[in-house]
Amino acid sequence: MTIKEQILGMGANALSASRALANLSTKDKNTILIAMADGLESSAEQILTGNDLDIKTAEELDLTSAMIDRLRLDEQRLAAIADGIRQVASLPDPVGEVISNWQRPNGIDITQLRVPIGVIGIIFESRPNVTSDAAVLCLKAGNATILRGGSEAIHSNKAIAKALQSGGEKAGLPHNSIQLIPFTDRESVQHLAEMDQFLDLIIPRGGAGLIETVVSLARMPVIKHYDGICHVFADKKSDVNMAASITVDAKTQKPGVCNALETLLVHKDIAEDFLPLVADQLISLNVELRCDKDAMAIIGDGVIAAEETDWRAEYLDLILAIKVVDSLTGAIEHINEFGSQHSDCIVTESESRAERFLKEIDSATVFWNTSTRFSDGEEFGFGAEIGISTDKLHARGPMALRELTSYKYLVRGEGQTKGQS
Amino acid sequence: MTIKEQILGMGANALSASRALANLSTKDKNTILIAMADGLESSAEQILTGNDLDIKTAEELDLTSAMIDRLRLDEQRLAAIADGIRQVASLPDPVGEVISNWQRPNGIDITQLRVPIGVIGIIFESRPNVTSDAAVLCLKAGNATILRGGSEAIHSNKAIAKALQSGGEKAGLPHNSIQLIPFTDRESVQHLAEMDQFLDLIIPRGGAGLIETVVSLARMPVIKHYDGICHVFADKKSDVNMAASITVDAKTQKPGVCNALETLLVHKDIAEDFLPLVADQLISLNVELRCDKDAMAIIGDGVIAAEETDWRAEYLDLILAIKVVDSLTGAIEHINEFGSQHSDCIVTESESRAERFLKEIDSATVFWNTSTRFSDGEEFGFGAEIGISTDKLHARGPMALRELTSYKYLVRGEGQTKGQS
Numbered sequence: 121m122t123i124k125e126q127i128l129g130m131g132a133n134a135l136s137a138s139r140a141l142a143n144l145s146t147k148d149k150n151t152i153l154i155a156m157a158d159g160l161e162s163s164a165e166q167i168l169t170g171n172d173l174d175i176k177t178a179e180e181l182d183l184t185s186a187m188i189d190r191l192r193l194d195e196q197r198l199a200a201i202a203d204g205i206r207q208v209a210s211l212p213d214p215v216g217e218v219i220s221n222w223q224r225p226n227g228i229d230i231t232q233l234r235v236p237i238g239v240i241g242i243i244f245e246s247r248p249n250v251t252s253d254a255a256v257l258c259l260k261a262g263n264a265t266i267l268r269g270g271s272e273a274i275h276s277n278k279a280i281a282k283a284l285q286s287g288g289e290k291a292g293l294p295h296n297s298i299q300l301i302p303f304t305d306r307e308s309v310q311h312l313a314e315m316d317q318f319l320d321l322i323i324p325r326g327g328a329g330l331i332e333t334v335v336s337l338a339r340m341p342v343i344k345h346y347d348g349i350c351h352v353f354a355d356k357k358s359d360v361n362m363a364a365s366i367t368v369d370a371k372t373q374k375p376g377v378c379n380a381l382e383t384l385l386v387h388k389d390i391a392e393d394f395l396p397l398v399a400d401q402l403i404s405l406n407v408e409l410r411c412d413k414d415a416m417a418i419i420g421d422g423v424i425a426a427e428e429t430d431w432r433a434e435y436l437d438l439i440l441a442i443k444v445v446d447s448l449t450g451a452i453e454h455i456n457e458f459g460s461q462h463s464d465c466i467v468t469e470s471e472s473r474a475e476r477f478l479k480e481i482d483s484a485t486v487f488w489n490t491s492t493r494f495s496d497g498e499e500f501g502f503g504a505e506i507g508i509s510t511d512k513l514h515a516r517g518p519m520a521l522r523e524l525t526s527y528k529y530l531v532r533g534e535g536q537t538k539g540q541s
Numbered sequence: 542m543t544i545k546e547q548i549l550g551m552g553a554n555a556l557s558a559s560r561a562l563a564n565l566s567t568k569d570k571n572t573i574l575i576a577m578a579d580g581l582e583s584s585a586e587q588i589l590t591g592n593d594l595d596i597k598t599a600e601e602l603d604l605t606s607a608m609i610d611r612l613r614l615d616e617q618r619l620a621a622i623a624d625g626i627r628q629v630a631s632l633p634d635p636v637g638e639v640i641s642n643w644q645r646p647n648g649i650d651i652t653q654l655r656v657p658i659g660v661i662g663i664i665f666e667s668r669p670n671v672t673s674d675a676a677v678l679c680l681k682a683g684n685a686t687i688l689r690g691g692s693e694a695i696h697s698n699k700a701i702a703k704a705l706q707s708g709g710e711k712a713g714l715p716h717n718s719i720q721l722i723p724f725t726d727r728e729s730v731q732h733l734a735e736m737d738q739f740l741d742l743i744i745p746r747g748g749a750g751l752i753e754t755v756v757s758l759a760r761m762p763v764i765k766h767y768d769g770i771c772h773v774f775a776d777k778k779s780d781v782n783m784a785a786s787i788t789v790d791a792k793t794q795k796p797g798v799c800n801a802l803e804t805l806l807v808h809k810d811i812a813e814d815f816l817p818l819v820a821d822q823l824i825s826l827n828v829e830l831r832c833d834k835d836a837m838a839i840i841g842d843g844v845i846a847a848e849e850t851d852w853r854a855e856y857l858d859l860i861l862a863i864k865v866v867d868s869l870t871g872a873i874e875h876i877n878e879f880g881s882q883h884s885d886c887i888v889t890e891s892e893s894r895a896e897r898f899l900k901e902i903d904s905a906t907v908f909w910n911t912s913t914r915f916s917d918g919e920e921f922g923f924g925a926e927i928g929i930s931t932d933k934l935h936a937r938g939p940m941a942l943r944e945l946t947s948y949k950y951l952v953r954g955e956g957q958t959k960g961q962s
Binding site (some may be wrong): 139142143149156220224230235237238273299316320321333336341342343359362365366368369370373374387404458474478479483484485486487488489490491493494495499500501511512513515516517518526527528529530531532533534536538539540 | 554564622651656741786787789794796877901903904906907915916928932937950953954959
């Protein structure tokens with residue numbers, strides 16, 4: 121069999137599995153999830169053996185120590201992954217929810233019912249925990265998954281997928297509910313992305329290069345998790361201490377994530393009071409400041425001149441671009457022009473100015489007097505999340521179980537026909 | 542300027558227009574819609590002149606009289622289009638709806654708010670009324686549109702788009718809210734489908750060939766309106782008169798539409814009673830019956846033997862495929878295998894059998910004792926619809942104003958930071 125034929129076979133198997141999954145009760149699915157967590161723990165030896173192989177290859181290839189650390193599994197990390205599965209078991213099941221129900225004048229009764237999507241493809245890069253996190257969330261929402269991980273973690277991923285599927289089968293998980301593609305070349309991505317007769321959705325989890333590849337190849341819907349070029353705007357009516365506290369938190373509390381702050385905009389009327397205050401705090405936390413001319417003139421020494429590229433930069437590091445703007449309008453225009461429609465914040469005491477910002481900023485999550493770091497499924501109360509969607513269709517912002525479902529309409533009648541009505 | 546540069550320019554203009562549209566009130570939008578309807582009527586002369594040109598070309602090209610009729614506009618058809626616009630003005634505005642609102646333990650307040658999608662591309666074939674119908678629905682939901690119609694209707698489409706935009710501008714419609722691409726070659730489709738920096742969504746309206754082209758080219762989400770291979774299953778527990786009445790209605794009331802019946806499945810236990818009854822009615826209405834062996838043996842003369850391709854046929858005509866199945870399970874398996882996940886119906890007096898069918902059929906709309914012809918935005922009470930989506934992401938089934946929106950989250954706080962919480 122060619123690679124293409126093998127992947128098409130996996131697609132057909134996943135479709136069968138998805139039909140069986142759609143008919144499982146919440147209780148069945150939760151029992152299966154617990155069995156999957158148990159299966160993961162009881163397969164620890166095989167998984168860690170596979171992981172050792174991956175680590176050895178990574179060391180031979182001279183990958184950075186940060187990359188090797190992301191790849192590494194141990195008993196403790198496996199236990200954390202298994203706990204994550206048990207947590208998903210405890211979350212409410214989105215499937216079966218009656219979204220709405222109404223009657224028409226001719227007496228037909230219409231119900232909009234939440235149902236699984238079907239088959240979801242997940243293409244991801246190095247971290248092997250994604251294998252479990254993504255498959256488990258999809259499964260809770262009643263979906264079958266086809267996973268395609270990177271070559272760095274292939275032995276870990278194979279062992280994890282096998283442990284999840286066989287652990288789950290002990291409690292009734294349908295065959296082929298969780299399948300991992302054993303190939304790591306680009307060709308397998310292409311076959312997966314073109315297989316729209318079996319796949320309802322594809323989610324790339326990784327860098328811009330991976331997402332770009334999937335977008336250009338995919339025939340089915342793609343939900344993208346692109347960069348977060350997030351802004352805080354310190355308005356002229358802001359409480360400067362609150363503005364500084366939110367800025368410092370959004371930039372430094374965890375700088376390597378997509379909801380971390382990348383550009384600080386400051387209203388000119390408050391710049392002289394605010395900028396020295398916030399700059400002191402940021403510099404003491406080792407944040408490099410890249411400033412426009414006006415901000416540089418106020419902060420003075422120890423900062424770097426920003427270039428045009430800084431306004432579109434997702435540093436994911438202790439670096440912050442700073443710009444002074446003339447007005448609320450200027451801030452809104454800058455964010456809508458240079459931002460990535462992810463998470464943006466205004467700090468102000470003025471309700472009317474805040475409401476204008478909330479309305480006119482075209483981003484997935486818009487904040488008033490709160491850190492952008494709250495743009496997160498768990499912080500929103502959704503439980504686990506599969507990511508932060510930067511798309512506008514189907515799922516926008518924190519994407520959790522509900523966003524892994526579709527719906528269908530059930531229409532009940534007593535013989536009504538169109539010709540009669 | 543190249544065609545690509547011109548289309549990119551239209552994209553940038555549409556993005557600007559969409560920002561302005563998102564800030565319009567419901568009252569503003571409705572006033573604009575009325576002005577657009579007036580503009581269409583007062584431009585009747587220019588539109589009909591353009592239409593005459595298209596008709597003349599069509600006649601020179603020897604198009605069928607059915608195609609020419611679909612193309613033709615007159616005072617009456619224009620008045621109907623204008624009335625359609627006024628009806629859309631009277632529909633509720635989906636934008637601004639609070640979908641949900643909740644507070645988190647740390648005091649942040651989260652609102653999920655319905656907002657426009659942004660810029661929508663519509664690619665359509667001959668009928669010039671789509672120019673108005675699609676643009677107007679998108680506009681009501683706060684979206685800018687870029688329309689690309691077929692060559693057959695290019696002069697009609699240009700005149701209609703111009704009348705709508707300039708009529709609307711008299712009441713404050715932002716420039717470039719409705720733009721028509723003046724090119725009708727494939728190259729323009731490609732540029733539009735690749736322009737994901739400006740377009741949030743693309744909707745192809747037309748045959749399978751058009752949809753296939755858009756799916757393979759598009760980088761942004763596509764919502765597809767594919768075939769309806771719709772089924773009625775007459776269960777062993779059905780009232781045969783109701784089953785016949787629903788079958789006849791679904792097949793003959795308007796055979797050329799996507800929610801019309803294409804395949805009738807009959808439970809073997811009822812076949813001898815039901816098939817002669819329904820066949821008589823169908824044959825008297827000139828429906829050609831293509832039957833499997835069992836159905837043929839019962840109905841006898843005057844029917845045709847079905848071939849394998851009949852189970853996947855969307856006839857859109859007075860033709861019906863008929864198959865006898867052994868069981869409810871057999872019916873469900875046939876529909877999930879051969880159907881197009883559009884609209885499928887069970888006729889039965891048994892609630893438990895109906896509920897199993899409603900649950901296990903993986904289609905956008907599943908009916909119990911009701912004609913599939915009710916799979917329609919107006920019949921659902923949505924007002925006008927843009928089509929019936931055969932996709933599972935974002936919009937499934939009848940797609941109306943609500944499905945032409947996205948949402949964003951507004952998070953209001955009092956200085957909360959992640960480090961504190």
